[in-house]
Amino acid sequence: MLKIKNLHASVDDKDILKGINLEVNAGEIHAIMGPNGSGKSTLSSVIAGNENFEVTQGSVSFENENILELAPEERAHKGIFLSFQYPVEIPGVSVTNFIKTAINETRKAKGLDDMPASEMLKMIKTKADLLEIDRKFLSRSLNEGFSGGEKKRNEIFQMAMLEPKLAILDETDSGLDIDALKIVANGVNKLKSKDNAVIVITHYQRLLDYIVPDFVHVLINGKIVKSGTKELAFELEEKGYDWIKEELV
Amino acid sequence: MSLKEKLVSSYLAFESHLEEDSHVHEIRNKAIRTFEENGFPTIKEEAWKYTSLKSILKKDYSIFPKGNTAVEFKDVRQYFLYDLDTYKIVFIDGIYSSFLSDTTHDGLDVCLLSAALNKPKYKAVIEAYFNKIASKNSITSLNTAFAKEGAYINIPKNKEVEKPIEIINFSTGNEAALMVQPRNLIVVGENAHVQIIERHQSLTNNAVFTNSVTELFAEKRAFVDYYKIQNDHKNASLIDNTFVNQERDSNCNVHTFSLGGNITRNNLNFYQNGEHCDSTLKGVTILQEKQHVDHNTLVHHISPNCESHQDYKGLYADESTGIFNGKVVVDKEAQKINAFQQNNNILINDNATVNAKPQLEIFADDVKCSHGCTIGQFDEDALFYLRSRGIGKKESEALLMYAFANTVLETVKIPELKRRINKLIANKIGVNIGFDI
Numbered sequence: 001m002l003k004i005k006n007l008h009a010s011v012d013d014k015d016i017l018k019g020i021n022l023e024v025n026a027g028e029i030h031a032i033m034g035p036n037g038s039g040k041s042t043l044s045s046v047i048a049g050n051e052n053f054e055v056t057q058g059s060v061s062f063e064n065e066n067i068l069e070l071a072p073e074e075r076a077h078k079g080i081f082l083s084f085q086y087p088v089e090i091p092g093v094s095v096t097n098f099i100k101t102a103i104n105e106t107r108k109a110k111g112l113d114d115m116p117a118s119e120m121l122k123m124i125k126t127k128a129d130l131l132e133i134d135r136k137f138l139s140r141s142l143n144e145g146f147s148g149g150e151k152k153r154n155e156i157f158q159m160a161m162l163e164p165k166l167a168i169l170d171e172t173d174s175g176l177d178i179d180a181l182k183i184v185a186n187g188v189n190k191l192k193s194k195d196n197a198v199i200v201i202t203h204y205q206r207l208l209d210y211i212v213p214d215f216v217h218v219l220i221n222g223k224i225v226k227s228g229t230k231e232l233a234f235e236l237e238e239k240g241y242d243w244i245k246e247e248l249v
Numbered sequence: 250m251s252l253k254e255k256l257v258s259s260y261l262a263f264e265s266h267l268e269e270d271s272h273v274h275e276i277r278n279k280a281i282r283t284f285e286e287n288g289f290p291t292i293k294e295e296a297w298k299y300t301s302l303k304s305i306l307k308k309d310y311s312i313f314p315k316g317n318t319a320v321e322f323k324d325v326r327q328y329f330l331y332d333l334d335t336y337k338i339v340f341i342d343g344i345y346s347s348f349l350s351d352t353t354h355d356g357l358d359v360c361l362l363s364a365a366l367n368k369p370k371y372k373a374v375i376e377a378y379f380n381k382i383a384s385k386n387s388i389t390s391l392n393t394a395f396a397k398e399g400a401y402i403n404i405p406k407n408k409e410v411e412k413p414i415e416i417i418n419f420s421t422g423n424e425a426a427l428m429v430q431p432r433n434l435i436v437v438g439e440n441a442h443v444q445i446i447e448r449h450q451s452l453t454n455n456a457v458f459t460n461s462v463t464e465l466f467a468e469k470r471a472f473v474d475y476y477k478i479q480n481d482h483k484n485a486s487l488i489d490n491t492f493v494n495q496e497r498d499s500n501c502n503v504h505t506f507s508l509g510g511n512i513t514r515n516n517l518n519f520y521q522n523g524e525h526c527d528s529t530l531k532g533v534t535i536l537q538e539k540q541h542v543d544h545n546t547l548v549h550h551i552s553p554n555c556e557s558h559q560d561y562k563g564l565y566a567d568e569s570t571g572i573f574n575g576k577v578v579v580d581k582e583a584q585k586i587n588a589f590q591q592n593n594n595i596l597i598n599d600n601a602t603v604n605a606k607p608q609l610e611i612f613a614d615d616v617k618c619s620h621g622c623t624i625g626q627f628d629e630d631a632l633f634y635l636r637s638r639g640i641g642k643k644e645s646e647a648l649l650m651y652a653f654a655n656t657v658l659e660t661v662k663i664p665e666l667k668r669r670i671n672k673l674i675a676n677k678i679g680v681n682i683g684f685d686i
Contacts (some may be wrong), residue, residue, distance in 0.1 A: 048637045052629060076639035088631040092655030093648055098638075101648070106639035141655075158638065 001026050001168055001197050002047070007058035009046050018222035019058070024166065025219045027194040030202045031208055031233060035241045040201045040218045041085060043219070044170045048082040062166070077104075077109040077126035083155040083172050090142040095154060096124060098142045099161050106162065127160040131187045148175025156187050163191075167231030168199045173207035185210030205237035218244055250304045252428075253288045257281065259312050260394060268367055273352075276380050280393035287387035299572045299604050300514055300543040305486045308456050310428035312395075315340040318421045322349060322453070328417060328450050330665055335446075336414040338400040342421055343429035345398060349417075350574075358403040359414055362432055365401040374403060378436055382492040382520060383464050389490050392462040396614075398430035399461075402445070406438040406468075413444040413663055418461075420485070422453025430504070433463040437471040438583040444474040444663060449487055458484040464492050467499040471524065474502050474662055480509040480673055490516045497523025503659060505532040506670055507542045508677050518547040521555045521583075522578070528557040531657045535650070535677050536569035543572040553613075559590040562654050565601035575606040577618060584613045590620035595627060595653060597646075647680035 002024040008019040016039045024030050032075065046053050049059060049072035050210050060068055065074055070122050090098065104114045115123075119165050128138060131153055143151055170189070173181055188211050193196060200211055208216075208230060216233045217228040218241070226244055236244075250258075260281045263337045267274060283567055289306055290297040320341055329337065336359040339349035345361055352360045365371040366379075383389050400416045418431050437443055467473050479487060487510055493501050509515055519528045534542050548557040563571045573592040594603040605622040635645035651658075654674070661667040 046632075050633050050637075052633075069644065072633060072636035072647075073639050073641050076637055082637050084634060084637075086630075088628070088634040090631070090635075090648060090652045092652050092659065101644070102638040102640055105641060105644060107418065162638070208512075210287075 001063060001128055003059075003061045004047075005059045007043075007046065007060060008056045009042060009053045010056055011042070015056075016053070017046065020219075020222070022217065024197050024199060024222065026165070026197055028215065029192070029198045029200065029211060029213045031213035031216045031230075032199060032219055032224075033203065033205075033216060033233065033236055036203075038219045039222045040219055041170055042081055044168045044199070047168060048072055048080060061097070068159050073105070073109070076162075077106050081159050081162055081164030081167045083152070083159060083167065085167045085171040085174065087143045087151045087155055089144045089146075091144045092137050093142050095142055095157075096138045099124070099158055103161060123161065127157060130160060130190060131157050132183050133157055135186055145234055147175060149180040152176055153180060153184060156184050160187060160191055163193070163215055165198070167196070168201065171203070172203045173204065181207065182210060206234045208233045219243060220248070223242050251524075252308075252310060253284075254336040256312065256391065256395075257285050263313070263395060272376055273366060273379065276394070277394045277396075280385075280390035281453065283385060283390035284394060284402045286389050289645075296545060300541065300568070304510070305458050305512060307574050308426045308458070309660070310426045310456075310458055311424040312428050314344065314424055314427055314429075316340060318423050320349065320419060320421065322348065325349070325419060325450075328400065328419075328448060329531070330413060330415055330446060330663070330669065334412050336412060338416050340398060340418045340431065342419070342427060343431065344399060344506070347550075357405060357410060358401060359409055360401050360402045362399040362434055363397055365434065366397075370567040371401075371577060374436065378466055378650070379434060381464065382466070382494045382518075383462055383490070384492065384516075384518065388460060388488060389462055391492065392432055392460050393431045395430050396462065399432035400435070402433075402435040402438045402443070404443050406440060408438065408441045409562060410441070410443040413446055413666075414462070415446045416445065416447045417482070418449045418459065419454075420451040420457045422451060423454035424455065424460070426456040426462070427447065428458045430458065431461045433461070435463065435465045437465070437467050437473050439468045440466070440470040442472040444476075444501045446478065446663075448478045448667065449481055449485070451485045452595045454482050454484050457481075458485045459462075459485070460490075461487065462490045462492075463495070465501070467493065467495045467501050469496045470498040471496070473495070476661065476663075476666060477503065477505040477515075478673075479505065479507045479513055479542075482509065483511055483512050486512040488514045488516070491518065493519045493528070495519065495521050495523065495526040495528065498525045499523070502529040502531070502656065502660070504662055506673070507532065507534040507536070507544075508673055508683045510540060510542075512541045512545045514545065518549070519557065520549045521552055521557070524552050524554045526555040526556075529660070530559045530561075532555070532561040533654045533657045533658065533674070534561070534563040534565075534571055535562070535674060537566040537677075541570045544574065545572075546575045548577050548588065549578040550577070550586045550588060553582060553584045553586065555583065556587045557589070559592075560590065560656055562657055563592075563594040563599060563603060564650055564653065565594065565603060566597040568598075568600045570602045571605075571641045572604045572606075572624070575607070575612070575620070577620075579611040579613050579616055579618065581612040584615045586613065586616040586618070588618040592620075592622045593653070594622075594624045595650075596624060597627075647678050648674070650674070650678060
């Protein structure tokens with residue numbers, strides 16, 4: 001589904017990604033772990049099309065199509081979703097109206113008519129229930145005054161509504177208490193199928209107790225330096241990253 | 250002959266047709282002298298530094314339109330809030346249109362200034378209020394000298410006006426260039442409530458120059474919501490001079506939506522003459538091409554324990570220019586004042602210009618005054634967030650514009666008006682985002 005080859009990316013002439021190779025297939029869950037500043041969020045931003053980052057080398061293809069020239073919205077239309085570490089506040093635009101716009105813009109790009117209002121309402125209800133989201137929450141302005149946990153839950157709600165093929169969860173666990181973490185993880189697991197894939201980006205192994213990865217990759221200094229199965233995550237939790245850094249020297 | 254000379258010499262003819270009492274006539278004579286001495290303001294004056302009237306003044310305006318041009322309701326319907334549920338005072342080329350208006354004397358006066366100036370029964374009100382708070386500067390004096398027609402609204406004590414009042418000035422373009430000077434006098438009695446919408450609208454692209462003066466008196470505990478919609482054609486220029494006098498415990502809110510026109514200058518002045526007054530001045534300005542809007546606000550805190558809130562948001566595209574010149578004066582006696590002023594601007598293109606100039610003159614020592622001005626571009630992170638959800642660049646920018654203007658839009662209290670303004674903004678930015686905000 002996603003193939004990244006020798007990806008180099010920089011921001012303001014500073015190299016952040018220095019040759020990433022990664023392949024994610026349908027039905028898989030990948031975890032990318034690494035210390036602060038290793039390039040985890042840059043990688044997710046580059047996949048989603050953030051124009052602040054310049055790709056200097058390498059390729060990213062999605063379903064066998066080069067996506068590096070595509071605008072962020074075009075990548076979204078193809079089924080790539082990024083759950084933001086810091087979702088942006090949009091005062092005056094309700095959660096419901098925002099998600100309606102996002103869905104209908106995506107449908108428009110595919111040559112479809114707007115989703116009928118009744119169908120939209122039903123879908124919103126189902127997905128909100130899945131994530132235990134209160135109805136009142138949906139009429140609030142997008143992310144405005146939301147707690148950290150509410151913002152993350154709202155990100156996963158949007159993911160549930162947009163039904164992406166590839167979801168990248170960037171530090172979705174940060175700012176979540178254990179109950180909220182379980183709800184979010186449970187939502188992600190229920191949405192998971194053999195046809196879609198998830199990349200979980202995290203500092204800590206904690207989230208991986210609930211969203212169990214098939215593969216774990218360690219990103220240090222802009223490169224994936226080690227890959228393994230979920231046991232690698234436990235090892236990182238126990239020993240930190242220093243032993244890997246030492247191995248590299 | 251310059252426009253100034255033309256106006257001064259026309260005054261004699263105008264004056265000879267007046268039928269009103271000598272009190273107002275004297276005011277006029279004094280006003281025309283002020284204008285004759287000072288003329289139109291130029292950029293040499295500090296308050297007009299960023300707004301030059303030169304390009305407007307060189308046109309040959311008709312000052313006394315021949316009048317009574319028929320306008321069909323169906324052609325102007327879109328400019329009214331509702332067909333029925335509002336009082337309407339409508340002027341066509343400066344002349345009252347009884348056909349399009351819906352006035353009343355039943356429990357309140359919603360009628361014409363010309364009637365109020367001429368009929369003896371209004372004499373006491375005119376003497377008490379007319380030209381009492383309007384500034385005596387040159388441009389306002391020009392209006393005072395020729396003040397003949399406009400809205401006269403008098404709401405008695407304790408009256409809660411159940412439907413909004415619309416004041417609409419249409420210009421038909423029957424004259425190649427037209428100058429109009431509407432004059433509104435609004436008195437809101439003790440504990441009375443009213444909502445007013447004011448609009449200037451040209452129906453063709455012919456040049457119009459409007460020099461409007463509104464005096465608004467809010468008596469004790471009065472509550473006034475005033476909305477100005479400025480979405481005129483590209484050859485229509487407007488100088489709006491509005492003066493608000495508040496007595497104790499009154500609450501006055503003026504929202505100004507500047508979405509069109511050629512040159513628009515808003516001189517909005519608030520005077521707080523009693524304790525516990527609350528004043529709100531808000532505006533959304535969205536400009537493109539070479540449009541120019543100059544917001545010149547004054548809040549004069551004369552009495553203690555009052556509040557004022559200013560919030561102006563501006564979005565500027567192409568080569569448009571915006572000015573925000575916000576002045577707050579706190580007199581020595583006006584202790585325990587809270588005065589807030591906020592002015593945020595987004596430059597959509599590199600060629601757009603904003604000049605922001607907050608001025609605080611504080612003579613009291615126990616007050617809270619704050620002001621903040623920002624000039625920036627769209628937040629790149631916010632744009633990326635929206636686009637990553639599949640929303641196109643243009644639509645994402647539109648959503649950010651709405652979000653930016655939201656602090657002003659959210660206090661529009663008439664739902665239908667809010668819907669209309671949202672629509673105007675959507676049209677203005679050329680985007681249909683598929684829902685009303």
